[in-house]
Amino acid sequence: MPTQGATQIRATGLELSVRETEPACCVPAQGKETLLATEAEALALRFKALADPNRLRILSIVSSSENAETCVCDLAEPLNLGQPTVSHHLKIMVEAGLLNREKRGVWAYYSLVPGALGSLAATLIPKD
Amino acid sequence: MPTQGATQIRATGLELSVRETEPACCVPAQGKETLLATEAEALALRFKALADPNRLRILSIVSSSENAETCVCDLAEPLNLGQPTVSHHLKIMVEAGLLNREKRGVWAYYSLVPGALGSLAATLIPKD
DNA sequence: TCGAAACATCGATGTTCGTCGATATCTAGT
């Protein structure tokens, strides 16, 4: 249950009963739309893909590899992780749209989705 | 041990007779430093602060507020969250270096740390 | 056709996380 005081001020929209005694806290964003819940959820999904140390290192390895292509066996060893764990992390980043997966023969090659990290970064800078 | 290092590890006395027939998989990054575990952990901590829908909406509200300052009571209602939950999210983002907290009287005002989001975004762009 | 290798998927487990209610702390005004 929310408290009453601030709610009334908000409901009426402007500063009617509040005199100079109040420093006008709890006056929310002027009706402007904030991030919708659905967009926030989608964005959070992509940041969640970056919110793990091992996934960041995977990205680092993939992006610095020779042809910008890496297979699972290249990752498990330097990260000290089991192969199923690496596959799991890769899947998360593929589903987040950060990595491409291409299967050639027995191997699966992973590469950065061009511009994916850039567009994510663009959502962070306030300028528009 | 960069270039050939992992190859001999994988060999283990069996098949190192691979010639031009193989596309040379499992040849890891040639000596290129990947993200150290400690840096990855620190970076992941900051991305973790962005990996929640409600925290992203809090950032959106804070950054679009009039004076770029918001108090807790401005956030609890539009997000449909309890006050303790909002305080908890704010604390996480303050500890991640994304938000400033300034207490004036009874209220606590939160604002963006200038450049914090920008520097985080900078870690995402491949940057050549 | 069989077996080996690379990778994905499944099931389980211990940990972290988001949320809430209750409570503590801190401040301003009476």
Added chain:
DNA sequence: ACTAGATATCGACGAACATCGATGTTTCGA
């Protein structure tokens, strides 16, 4: 000092997560 309001902290609970071992799937070579 006392009270009321804003915020922080605490303890608990359910959901989500990272990791692992075991197993399934696919591909290639013998």
